[in-house]
Amino acid sequence: MSPPAAPAVKVWDRPVRLLHWTLVVSVALGWLTTFWWFGAHQPIGWIALVVVALRLVWGFAGSRYARFAQFVHAPRAALAYLRKMRRGDEPRHLGHNPLGAWMIVALLLCVIALCITGWLYTTDALWGDATVEMLHRSFAWALLALIVLHVGGVIFTSLRQRENLVTSMLNGEKRAPRDDDVA
Ligand code: HEM
Ligand code: HEM
Numbered sequence: 001m002s003p004p005a006a007p008a009v010k011v012w013d014r015p016v017r018l019l020h021w022t023l024v025v026s027v028a029l030g031w032l033t034t035f036w037w038f039g040a041h042q043p044i045g046w047i048a049l050v051v052v053a054l055r056l057v058w059g060f061a062g063s064r065y066a067r068f069a070q071f072v073h074a075p076r077a078a079l080a081y082l083r084k085m086r087r088g089d090e091p092r093h094l095g096h097n098p099l100g101a102w103m104i105v106a107l108l109l110c111v112i113a114l115c116i117t118g119w120l121y122t123t124d125a126l127w128g129d130a131t132v133e134m135l136h137r138s139f140a141w142a143l144l145a146l147i148v149l150h151v152g153g154v155i156f157t158s159l160r161q162r163e164n165l166v167t168s169m170l171n172g173e174k175r176a177p178r179d180d181d182v183a
Helices: 014-032 038-061 075-087 098-122 130-161 165-171
Strands: 008-010 173-175
Touching (some): 014 038, 014 098, 014 130, 014 165, 038 098, 075 098, 098 130, 130 165
Antiparallel strands (some): 008 173
């Protein structure tokens, strides 16, 4: 007989999951509309910015694992986690791990910078400004690079912890913590 399945605990609340997947769709459409239907580009960019603004509010008002105070620690915690990862003995975190946390900060800041430079480019004062245009494009490419690293990190951690983190971001549940996990 197979052992009973490990019990699951709720980690990601509904707003975290909803905002995550809305951000994914709006960033994807933000890119897509630079090739096709550019008329929708700016409204979609605004949606991405509103999603990030809501996520920032939820980072202070949300449930335990949604709060920045729960998962954003000093950079040295991320470096210590990275060192453990290289030795193959990093602990499992029920919320975001310290390295993933800084990636989340970088992703959110990059979307903000991207949308602000996009908006600046549409203002009368800066319309056609080559520097703003270059900055907007650079942030778009930087965001793409961060997303590749982010998805790589998600796949790596999923394999290491034998737990599908993408499913967790969909249903909000993760395997219950064991003694040596960081809960
Ligand atoms: C536009 C692309 C993406 C952006 C901007 C993005 C952004 C983010 C952000 C901000 C978080 C933090 C969630 C929170 O606490 O609110 C997060 C977490 C997460 N994302 Fe993404 N994401 C993107 C694409 C993806 C994709 C394509 C996947 C699936 C392969 C994915 C899977 C996850 C997972 C599993 C987590 C939770 C990580 C953990 O367990 O600590 N993301 N992402
Ligand atoms: C999800 C967020 C966004 C992404 C991924 C994104 C991405 C891009 C990219 C890659 C380009 C360059 C297209 C090219 O090379 O032809 C571009 C151009 C542009 N974007 Fe955005 N953008 C976003 C948000 C915004 C926002 C919020 C605004 C304004 C409110 C905006 C306004 C513009 C404008 C006016 C251009 C044309 C610049 C030019 O003539 O090259 N974007 N965007």
